[in-house]
Amino acid sequence: MRAWNHNLAPRLAPALACWLLAACVGEPPRPQALPGAAAATLVPSATPALSTPVPTPSPTPAPPVRIAVIGDYGLSSPPEAAVATQVAGLAPDAVVTTGDNNYPAGGADTIDDNIGQYYHRYIGQYQGAYGPGAAENRFFPVLGNHDWQAPGAQPYLDYFALPGNxxxxxxxxxxxxxxxxxxxPGEPDGTTADSVQGAWLREGLASSGACWNVVVMHHPPYSSGLHGSSEWMQWPFAAWGADMVLAGHDHSYERLAHDGIPYVVNGLGGGALYDLGPPIAESQVQHDGQYGAMLLEADAHTLRFQFVTVDGAVVDDQTLRGGCGG
Known part of the structure; x- marks a missing residue:
């Protein structure tokens, strides 16, 4: 065992007493140098500066885009005028049609009265007689059988400025x-799933980066209406990536479910009303009593669609969820 050096005690006593005194009065003890040791220099520690994190404001989400959908409307009639007034009240970003834009026979002499009179404000490069058109086209029709009654549907093709062909x-x-x-059926690029048009859609859906893919046509693949289902248009839309299918031709409203996605028949834009028949297996909602329009509201995560009559009755109101959010 190492022996205690009694000669150090007298020299350590003052340091010990000083240390004890400092502890009693609440001051921190100061280290004392031992005899023969070099004096220590105390360097105060830097006190870290306190900072308040600045919160990053959350970006304001963009409002949903609004798309009005009308069908079988082009008749220059009081019902069409009522639906057009309803559409204007919806303040849509765009108008989509499900065909039969120009009764009775798709003629050049009727097209502006049937379409431009009511919807010129949405039509880009508008050259008709009813006022200014849109700076950028916001009117997106599809061809119907009445539009094709004019040779080559030429008045339709001349009237609108649309993408592609x-x-x-x-x-x-x-x-x-x-x-x-x-x-x-007379479409030059075909109307079957394996046609040129079918391949175009299949490839377009496969490569689409959009949050929502909506397919629109005139003849309904499935319908309980007067004309019934159009079997040649029963393509595998869901398997290809469509989220929703819209059609017209039957002058009624019907929502059906097929392959997990909604199919909607919307032909109540102004033409004579048709009675619905007994509902087919896929039918979920039916209405044939009043004219009206659809409203689609979409953001990255939800797609809501409604059918509302011209007198304000809500016939259908559904929301799809997913989109770019899953």
Whole structure:
């Protein structure tokens, strides 16, 4: 065992007493140098500066895009005028049609009265007689059987400035990509799933980066209405990536479910009303009593669609969830 050096005690006593005194009065002890040791220099520690984190404001989400959908409307009639007034009140960013834009026979002499009179404010490059058009086109029709009654549907093709070959095309409206098809059996690029038009849609849906893909045509793949289902248009839309299918031709409203996505028949834009028949298996909602329009509201995560009559009755109101959010 190492022996205690008694000679150090007298020299340590003052230091010990000083240390004890400092502890009693609440001051921190100061280290004392031992005899023969070099004096220590105390360097105060730097006190870290306190900072208040500045919160990053959350970006304000963009309002949903609004798309009005009308069908079988082009008749220059009081019902069409009522639906057009309803559409204007919806303040849509775009108007989409499900065909039969120009009764009775798609003629050049009737097209402006049937369309431009009511919807010129949405039509880009508008050359008609009813006022100014849109600086950028916001009116996206599809061809119907009455539009095709004019040779080559030429008045329709001359009247509108649409993308692609104008008979079928795609356009983006906010987070929604609209694929407009020509469902007439006389379409030069075909109307079957393995046709040129079918391949165009399949490839377009596969490569689409849009949050929502909506396919629009005139002839309904499935319908309980007067004309019934159009079997040649029963393409695998859901498997290809569509979120929703819209059609017209039957002058009624019907929502059906097929392959997990909604199919909607919307033909109540102004033409004579048709009675619905017994509902087919996929039918979920039916209405044939009053004219009206659809409103689609879409953001990155939800797609809400309603059908509302001209007198304000809500016939259908559904919301799809997912989009770019899952």
């Amino acid at each position: 104008e008979r079928y095309y795609q356009v983006d409206v906010g987070p929604v990509r609209v694929f407009a098809l020509d469902s007439m």
